[in-house]
Amino acid sequence: MALKRRKKDLTFLEKIYIPEIAKGLALTFKNMLKPKFTMQYPEEKFIPPPSYRGRPVLVMENNGVERCVACGLCSRVCPPLAIEVQAAETEREKERYPIKFEINMLRCIFCGLCEEVCPEEAIVMSKDYELAFTNRGDALYGKDKLLTPVNQLQDRIDFLRNYK
Amino acid sequence: MPKFVLDGKEIEFEQGQTIIQAAKKSGITIPHFCWHESLSISGNCRVCLVEIEKMPKLAIACSTLAAEGMVVYSESDKALSARNAVMEFELINHPLDCPICDEAGECKLQDYAYSHGSGESRFNEEKIHKDKRVPLGPLVMFDGDRCISCSRCIRFCDEIAKDPQLTFIKRGDRITIVTYPGKELDNPYSMNVTDICPVGALTSRDFRFKARVWELSSTKSICNGCSRGCNINLEVRNNQVLRLTPRQNEDVNSFWMCDHGRVNTYKFINAEDRVDSPYLRRGGTLTRSGWDEAFAAASSELKSYSKNEIAFIGSSFATCEDNFLLSKFATQIIGTKHMDFMPHFDSGFGDNFLRKGDTAPNSLGAKTVGIFPGKGGLDLEGIIKSVKDGQIKAVFLMEDNLIALRPELKEIFSKLDLFIVHSSNFNETTEIADIVFPASTYAEKHGTIVNFEGRVQRLRPAVATFDVDRALEGMSLSRWDKFGTKFDSWAEGNKRDARSSWRILAGLSGAMGHKYRYGTAEEVFMDIAKSISAFNGLDYEVIGELGAKLKLDSVSKPAIA
Ligand code: SF4
Ligand code: SF4
Ligand code: SF4
Ligand code: SF4
Secondary structure, three states, X not given: OOOOOOOOOOOHHHHHOHHHHHHHHHHHHHHHOOOOOOOOOOOOOOOOOOOOOOOEEEEEOOOOOEOOOOOOHHHHHOOOOOEEEEEEEOOOOOOEEEEEEEEEOOOOOOOOHHHHHOOOXXXXXXXXXXXXXXXXXXHEEOHHXXXXXXXXXXXXXXXXXXXX | OOEEEEOOEEEEOOOOOEHHHHHHHOOOOOOOOOOXXXXXXXXXXXXXXXXXXXXXXXXXXXXXXXXXXXXXXXOOHHHHHHHHXXXXXXXXXXXXXXXXXXXXXXXXXHXXXXXXXXXXXXXXXXXXXXXXXXXXXXXXXXOHHHOOOOOHHHHHHHHHOOOOOEEEEOOHHHOEEEEOOOOOOOOOOOOHHHXXXXXXXXXXXXXXXXXXXXXXXXXXEEOOOOOOOOEEEEEEEOOEEEEEEEOOEOOOOEOOOOHHHHHHOOHHHHOOOEOOXXXXXXXXXXXXXXXXXXXXXXXXXXXXXXXXXXXEEEOOOOOHHHHHHHHHHHHHHHOOOOEEEOOOEOOXXXXXXXXXXXXXXXXXXXXXXXXXXXOOOOOHHHHHHHHHHOOOOEEEEEOOOHHHHOOOHXXXXXXXXXXXXXXXXXXXXXXXXXXXXXXXXXXXXXXEXXXXXXXXXXXXXXXXXXXXXXXXXXXXXXXXXXXOOOOOOOOOOOOEOOXXXXXXXXXXXXXXXXXOOOOOHHHHHHHHHHHOHHHOOOOHHHHOOOOEEOOHHHOOOOOOO
16 A cells, blocks of 8 residues: 655644644734624623514504504415414504404514515514524414514614615 | 407407407406496496597497407507506595405406506695595495495496495595485395495495405305305305305306395304204203214114104205205104105295295205105194104204294203204204204305205305315315414314214214215215206216206195295
């Protein structure tokens, strides 16, 4: 069995490794002085930019009423059928409202199509990414969990108006 | 036959037909709002404008008679630009209501705005606002903003319901629909205007906001409100019937159905009081039991009476298949001649349009397949009298709420030693029954019924039960049905452990040591077609979607037709 020759034998300096170790340490020391990116989650929280697609939520006007008119378009467009809407009649000027609005967060894939299709700007992607459940029932988000005051969502709404 | 040319295609027509009619007969639909096959021509919407060679101006296809050698273009640049202009005009004052409008998804204006609209409005002024949410009658809601003034609803009341109740008031862009002073839109056919209104101006108060139309599955069936047997679609979501709509059949109901059929014949299917398994009376109260246990109990009870002590009551609400097997069961297995069914007659209900005084859908069918007393046997009144006298000790009743119709029978039938009932809901009759079998409703099974003039028509299952599975049975599926799992609250809904009456009878006869080898309703029907002359030559294929006539001269006309 013939010995396979390396393309190039190591030089003496390379053989003693010390210059290479010094080079590596230099890089380490250089980065020690640079600004840090790692966050100490969950003590420290990441606040995403407005372009981020967290869990979809329903916009609640300042008077406590949802914008949603239960048209069902989000439910129709949702690729994994995560949204269930049941309409009912109200005395308000927009005569239709969702008596039930449920998003199954185990089905949702955060595609944002519901937000894109909504004719009322009533469902938007929030910055909430903290979703963990211990049973299937907890993953069904009803109106109580979905309704979010409009001022908390303003930067996403502005983002959509600029780029949608 | 004379011919004319439409968009390069030769079209045959009959003298007196308009362009739009002749085109429709050959399968070409020229866009239209106000024209309706069964109504007079109004010609006000102008969407059907077409270009005709040698004519100076465009003409409306709905009122221009077709003529030999005419050359018509419905898709030429001129015709298209006219149609686009008409659409723009229609949309000037039309509100952007689609998200809250029930018509969305089946709206002609929406469809044509999509196919012919420019996508944006050049109208900068304030739109005209009219009254919204006006109840025109007990069942119909009007939205003035959405009305495109096609006058279909007015013409329907005048010409079809023959009860003029609606009219236009004001002119130009302020025109709107009202009922005549002191009148309501309350004729027995009023809800048909919600079907023919091309937009969401007239909507059903019964169905309002219950569902979006694209969420519904639709199944071709027959109304069970009276012996006309109007052809309908059963529209279902999450295993609940949400609305019925008429289905065109020129031999039965044309495009229409009555309000009674539309709102009163489906709610019991979704009701909370459905019988959801067999029940046996133990210690005075009805208690749930399994099927085998109930069959064994019914079989041993029935065996303890002599054949002349048992009477059978079939049903003008059950299918021919159900009644046929009941009749076989009574004559072959029990051997009794006491058999009849209860007539349901309401002289106030019938009219000279669709509604018939016989308010059960299948009286003629029940009679034709053998529900009548044998030679020397007792008819219904005879059975009642003998129950009173104590000569009849056991009654087997299929799918009829006898006691509700005749409350005086409650005391008499309470005296029975054995009262077996097939019922879909708990009611006055099941209250005094000893054994209750859960019967599928007309929306949960295959079967046939025969209308007052001897037309046999098919029922198809639209609501799943333990007995008919949506996917396996080939029932129509909505997107929700197709992709739902057992973890989704919106899939499959409330499924009940009910069976078609013929299947219950087949199970019971098995327990009594006599096997009927029917696997499906179709096999029962094949037997009917073989053994009953009026049904000779028929099968489910032949009956199809529109029904077929029985050879009825071989049957005596029932007294209550
Ligand atoms: S983000 Fe996508 S998957 Fe999630 S609810 Fe909206 S449409 Fe459905
Ligand atoms: S699309 Fe918007 S308005 Fe329509 S049901 Fe969804 S959230 Fe409500
Ligand atoms: S209410 Fe409907 S059917 Fe009647 S005129 Fe208006 S658009 Fe036509
Ligand atoms: S006329 Fe009779 S069959 Fe027709 S819809 Fe009315 S009740 Fe039903």
